[in-house]
Amino acid sequence: MYTQGLNVTDTGKPAAEDPAKLARFQVKVDAEDKIEPNDWMPEAYRRTLVRQISQHAHSEIIGMQPEGNWITRAPSLRRKAGLLAKVQDEAGHGLYLYAAAETLGISREDMVEQLIAGKAKYSSIFNYPTLSWADIGAIGWLVDGAAIMNQIPLCRCSFGPYARAMIRICKEESFHQRQGYEIMVTLSTGTPQQKAMAQDALNRWWWPSLMMFGPSDKESLHTADTMQWKIKRFSNDDLRQKFIDATVPQGHHLGLTFPDPELKRDETTGHWHTGEIDWSEFKRVLAGDGPCNRQRMKAKTEAHEDGAWVREAALAHARKRAERAAAARMAAE
Numbered sequence: 001m002y003t004q005g006l007n008v009t010d011t012g013k014p015a016a017e018d019p020a021k022l023a024r025f026q027v028k029v030d031a032e033d034k035i036e037p038n039d040w041m042p043e044a045y046r047r048t049l050v051r052q053i054s055q056h057a058h059s060e061i062i063g064m065q066p067e068g069n070w071i072t073r074a075p076s077l078r079r080k081a082g083l084l085a086k087v088q089d090e091a092g093h094g095l096y097l098y099a100a101a102e103t104l105g106i107s108r109e110d111m112v113e114q115l116i117a118g119k120a121k122y123s124s125i126f127n128y129p130t131l132s133w134a135d136i137g138a139i140g141w142l143v144d145g146a147a148i149m150n151q152i153p154l155c156r157c158s159f160g161p162y163a164r165a166m167i168r169i170c171k172e173e174s175f176h177q178r179q180g181y182e183i184m185v186t187l188s189t190g191t192p193q194q195k196a197m198a199q200d201a202l203n204r205w206w207w208p209s210l211m212m213f214g215p216s217d218k219e220s221l222h223t224a225d226t227m228q229w230k231i232k233r234f235s236n237d238d239l240r241q242k243f244i245d246a247t248v249p250q251g252h253h254l255g256l257t258f259p260d261p262e263l264k265r266d267e268t269t270g271h272w273h274t275g276e277i278d279w280s281e282f283k284r285v286l287a288g289d290g291p292c293n294r295q296r297m298k299a300k301t302e303a304h305e306d307g308a309w310v311r312e313a314a315l316a317h318a319r320k321r322a323e324r325a326a327a328a329r330m331a332a333e
């Protein structure tokens with residue numbers, strides 16, 4: 001439910017915007033000025049950001065599950081401490097992002113409700129299982145690596161609160177990426193069984209991480225508007241190509257192979273060419289039929305219900321404090 005600052009018709013579609021305001025808005029965006037929560041903005045811009053930022057926040061929170069699964073089974077105290085810190089970082093990212101979305105007039109409670117009701121999406125990558133410790137390495141290297149490619153340009157997003165949240169998030173994501181790669185280095189230079197674990201993890205995570213950039217430009221619905229509004233700076237396919245070009249040499253450095261017989265370097269452009277992505281798998285997982293969709297939502301719903309007493313207690317405490325402060329003010333007058 002949206003609660004404030006709206007300009008919506010009865011049909012739920014954004015009303016036609018005032019052309020003069022719209023023109024001033026675009027001038028500001030083109031000048032690379034930040035749009036702040038109290039500034040005028042087109043309703044479609046606000047809605048796009050609410051959808052994108054809340055989806056991003058949900059992804060950070062759901063993304064804690066596949067890795068949280070390995071905290072108790074990390075192979076050493078050092079690895080356990082690192083993974084624990086990483087999973088906590090992801091919780092923090094979710095919180096910054098919920099806070100950024102709240103400045104657009106939606107409450108965190110409503111966003112979480114939309115997630116639990118299945119009305120809001122999170123990144124499909126988190127619907128894949130983590131089957132071995134090597135998956136923790138592969139996720140850091142590939143999934144956090146892909147997230148960074150997507151998110152670095154968002155540090156310059158036209159909406160101020162989102163851009164500022166992304167600066168801090170990206171610093172932490174790059175640490176996650178290096179931590180994941182270091183796990184992959186250790187496994188790849190270890191025993192033959194360890195190297196086989198690393199290879200198996202790469203085989204399973206490679207294609208899903210390429211899908212993280214979203215549908216190809218030909219099919220992407222929102223690109224033109226979001227580019228004009230400077231929410232997005234590069235197309236899905238451009239970002240995916242940057243990721244592939246950065247990541248393939250890292251995999252070869254580990255002595256690993258990629259699960260793609262068509263992978264080859266184009267000597268004239270310098271880009272790595274991949275085979276066709278299986279978009280039917282992407283659509284299936286997005287529609288709710290991935291290996292872990294039900295498990296992830298069940299865990300989220302249970303955690304939310306288990307935490308109800310904490311939220312209620314915090315609200316009761318805040319109410320009591322406000323009452324005490326009001327009583328003290330009255331006594332002083």
Ligand SMILES: [Fe+2]
Pocket residue numbers: 060089090093169173
């Ligand atoms: Fe994150």
Ligand SMILES: [Fe+2]
Pocket residue numbers: 090144172173176
């Ligand atoms: Fe991360």
